[in-house]
Amino acid sequence: MTGPGRSGGRAVLETLRAWGVRRVFTCPGSTEAAFLDATLDHPDFEVILTPHESIAVSAADGYARATGEPAVAYLHTHVGLANSLGHLNAARLAHSPVVVLTGLKPALLQAHGGFTCIQDTGRLAEPYVRSYWQSLRTEGIPEDLTRAFRLALTEPAGPTWLGLSQDLMNDTCTAPVPDPERFRPRARTAPDPERIREVAGMLATATSPLLVAGAEVARHDAVADLIALAERLGVPVMNEDRRTYERPGFPTSHPNYVGLYDVKRPVVGDSDLIVFAGCRLFTEFEVPRGPDVPESARVVHIHTDAAEIGAIHGVDLDIVADEGLALSGLLAGLPEGDVAVRTDRVAEARTEYLADTGPLPPETEGVENVAAVADALAAVVDDQTTVVGDATTTGAILLRRLPQNPPHQYFTSSSGSLGWAMGAAIGIKLAMPDRHVVAVLGDGAFQFGPQGLWVAARYQIPVTYVVINNESYAAVAAALRRYGGTAVERQEFPGKDLSGIDVAAIARGYGVHAQRLHHASELGEAMAKAKAHPGPSLIEIMTDPDYLGP
Structure with a gap:
C-alpha cells in the first residue's frame, strides 16, 4: 500500500515481505513502535521477541547460515546495538547475510545528545558490516533497506546495518518498494581459465598434493565438486584449521578425509602442493612459533573474497572465484585419461588420523571425562x-x-x-x-x-x-x-x-x-x-x- 497514512514503519515491513522475510528477531524499545504496530495487520509475519540483543543477532545469524538467505535482527538505539556486536562479528566471519536494523531517537534528540543518543550510531557496527547507513528521509527508507539486502547478499556476503530514526518511521512514506528481483545479486565470480588450467596441471602432476576445504566450499554448494575432484585424483582432504573452522567443507565420513588442517601432521609436512579452497589462512591465536604452511609446498588459494588471499601467507597461485565454479573448473580441466592416483597416501593418512586420539584428558576418579x-x-x-x-x-x-x-x-x-x-x-x-x-x-x-x-x-x-x-x-x-x-x-x-x-x-x-x-x-x-x-x-x-x- 502507498499513499497518505502509510508510515515509514509500514514501508519497512512491506520491504521485508517483498524480500521474502517472514520473521524478525528483535529486542525492541520505544523507537520501534511504528514497525511493531504495522505487523499486527500481517499475522503471517512473525515477531520473535528476544530478551537480549545478542540473542536476536545470533538467531538471525543461525537462520542466515542455514538458509543462505537474509535474516533480520531489529535492535534499539546504540545501547542495543552495542550489546550485539560480539555476535555480529561472528556473522561477519561466516559471511552470513544478516541485516541489522536499529531504531534511533528522532533527529532533533540526536542533535541534542538526547537519551540513548550518540553521534553516528552506525560507527559502532562499521568494523563488522559490509555497509552502514542511516536513512535521511522517510521516502528513502524502502530504497535504503533494499540496498542493505543487496549488499548483504553480494559476494563476499556479510552483515549490513541500517539506522531508522523514530521520526522517519512515524512519518508518512509514499515511496514504492523496489522490486527485489531487480536488485537481488545473481552474479558469480568466474575463475581465470588460464589459472584453472595451470592448477589442474599442477594437481595432475604433483607427487603428494593435499586439498583443504573451508567453510566457503559448503556455503557455495561446492562440496560435491570437491568430493569428485578428490576421488578423481585419489588425494587426501582436510577441513580447515580449527581457528577458522565454521562449518565442514568436506564430509568427515568420506574415506579421503584425514582430519583438520594442522601443519604438524605428517600428511601436511610431506605435501608438495596444497590447494586451500574457501579457507581463511589463518586466524592467529597467539604469536606463531613457526609457519602454518610447510616451506616445501607450493600453495594455491581459492577464495571468493580477494582480500583473504595473501592476507598473512603468500601463495604461489591465487584464484579469486566462486568456489563451486573454481572446483568444477579444476575437475573439468584435469587431463583426459589417467592421472596419478595416490590411494596408498590417502590410506596412510587416514589410518594416522583415525589412530591419533589427540591429547586425552586424564582419568580422574569420581568425575566424568x-x-x-x-x-x-x-x-x-x-x-x-x-x-x-x-x-x-x-x-x-x-x-x-x-x-x-x-x-x-x-x-x-x-x-x-x-x-x-x-x-x-x-x-x-x-x-x-x-x-x-x-x-x-x-x-x-x-x-x-x-x-x-x-x-x-x-x-x-x-x-x-x-x-x-x-x-x-x-x-x-x-x-x-x-x-x-x-x-x-x-x-x-x-x-x-x-x-x-x-x-x-x-x-x-x-x-x-x-x-x-x-x-x-x-x-x-x-x-x-x-x-x-x-x-x-x-x-x-x-x-x-x-x-x-x-
Missing part, C-alpha cells in the same frame, strides 16, 4: 542431527570425535564470542524444522546467553541444549598454565572458578525441560527424552573441573 562425553554425543548424532558448537575447552575434542558432514550437520563460530550458540541454534532450528538441533556449550559460554532459553520456551522451539559443566573458565587457567608463573607454582588460578551454578535449575526457571547428569553413560537416555519432549530441552552434564584442555 570430557572425552567420554564427546564419545557419548557422537553416538547420538545421526544424519538428521545438526550440532551447534560453542564449547571452548572441549571444542577440539568435539571436532575430532563428532561427525561433521556438510552442509548442515555442524555449525560453530570462530569469533570467540561466547554464548553464540544459544541464539544461533534457535535460528537454525527455525530454518530447518525437520532436523534435530543440538547446541553443545560449555558452562562458561552458557552464562553469556541464557536469555535464549526464554525464546525457545516462549515459542516452543524444540532445540536441545547440552551444557558441559566443568564449573570453571578453564581457558583462563590454561592461559595461566602457558604463562608459567606463580599460578602454576601454587596451582591457584584466579579467574577460573565458576562453581555453584545449577544450569539445569536455571533452565527450568525459564520453562525449559532440564536434566542434570553425572555420567556420560546417561546421555543416550537423556537425549531420547529430550527428543521426545515437544519443546526445548537442556541436558547439563558435570565434568572434571581440573581439566584445562589440551
